[in-house]
Amino acid sequence: MDKHKILLVEDEPDLAxxxxxxxxxxxxxxxxxxxxxxxxxxxxxxxxxxxxxxLMLPGLDGLSILRELRKxxxxxxxxxxxxxxxxxxxxxxELGADDYVCKPYSPxxxxxxxxxxxxxxxxxxxxxxxxxxxxxxxxAEGWQATIQGQRLTLTPxxxxxxxxxxxxxxxxxxxxxxxDAIYEDTLDVNxxxxxxxxxxxxxxxxxxxxxxELIRSIYGVGFVFEP
Ligand code: CA
Numbered sequence: 001m002d003k004h005k006i007l008l009v010e011d012e013p014d015l016a017x018x019x020x021x022x023x024x025x026x027x028x029x030x031x032x033x034x035x036x037x038x039x040x041x042x043x044x045x046x047x048x049x050x051x052x053x054x055l056m057l058p059g060l061d062g063l064s065i066l067r068e069l070r071k072x073x074x075x076x077x078x079x080x081x082x083x084x085x086x087x088x089x090x091x092x093x094e095l096g097a098d099d100y101v102c103k104p105y106s107p108x109x110x111x112x113x114x115x116x117x118x119x120x121x122x123x124x125x126x127x128x129x130x131x132x133x134x135x136x137x138x139x140a141e142g143w144q145a146t147i148q149g150q151r152l153t154l155t156p157x158x159x160x161x162x163x164x165x166x167x168x169x170x171x172x173x174x175x176x177x178x179x180d181a182i183y184e185d186t187l188d189v190n191x192x193x194x195x196x197x198x199x200x201x202x203x204x205x206x207x208x209x210x211x212x213e214l215i216r217s218i219y220g221v222g223f224v225f226e227p
Contacts, residue, residue: 003029004118007048009039009065010080011057015103019052022107023114036060040068043075050076050118052110053097055086066095076121078113080105084220088174091222098170100221120170120226135227136214138163147208157182158201161194165215165225174222198223 006023010016011034023030031048033039036059043051043065051069055062066077079090079097087100098117101110137146143159145152154162160182165173173181175191182197183189198215205214216224 003027004050005029005031005048006050006052006114007031007033007039007043008052009033009036009057009062010052010054011035012054019107019110022111026111028114034058036062036065040065043069043073047073047075050078050114050121052078052080052101052114054080056082063090063095066097070096076117078110078117080110087221088176091172091174091177099218100172102220135209136162136166138166147205150208152204152208154201154204155197157193157197158204161197161201165223166227169225169227172218172222172224178223 006028008016008019008023008030010019010032013034016032016034020030020032033042034057036057038059039053039057040060053062053065057065062079066079069075069077074096076098077096078099078101079095080101080103081087081090082103084102087102090097090100098121099113101113135148139145140163143156145154145159145162152162161178164178164181175194178194178198179186179189179191182194198217202213202215202217214225214227216226218224
């Protein structure tokens with residue numbers, strides 16, 4: 001199999017060097033671009049298999065690059081930001097990033113994310129196998145969910161969380177977004193409520209499908225459904 005091509009767009013040379021080194025050692029074909037405008041031109045000319053995109057860049061910032069890119073491409077993108085608080089806003093913008101990494105990061109963590117996103121997006125690119133029933137079926141009107149034909153016994157909040165997450169596999173939801181989705185009035189509840197319902201939901205899913213983690217918690221960000 002060919003090496004996966006990763007383009008890192010990062011204007012801090014020291015950070016970039018460490019990450020490129022990690023990617024190369026792990027067998028990726030990694031390239032670096034330090035300027036936003038040059039990065040966009042390069043992306044159009046020779047698209048990589050995955051883009052690691054810093055937000056604050058000279059030339060063109062990361063968000064503008066992503067916005068331009070998404071007009072014509074569903075290239076996997078992992079955004080890199082210096083602020084955890086930024087992530088909620090970024091998710092809100094629905095720019096279609098596949099994952100988010102916060103600075104300071106460990107190169108190992110970035111590598112793990114890169115591999116996870118590539119796994120997910122490679123699976124997405126393959127045609128679906130015929131006659132495979134969906135893993136999870138949601139009956140929104142009957143408030144029932146089944147996993148491979150097996151009925152899940154969920155509370156209404158757990159059901160709502162599952163419904164929201166499964167509607168967009170691979171999309172990362174923040175606690176705040178999930179809270180808004182499952183409570184009509186969020187004044188008296190806080191994001192811990194999401195954690196508690198989520199914990200129970202994940203436990204039930206793990207009982208039904210012990211061999212895989214269907215809902216993944218992303219530290220500092222939120223949750224994602226990855227079938
Ligand atoms: Ca930067």
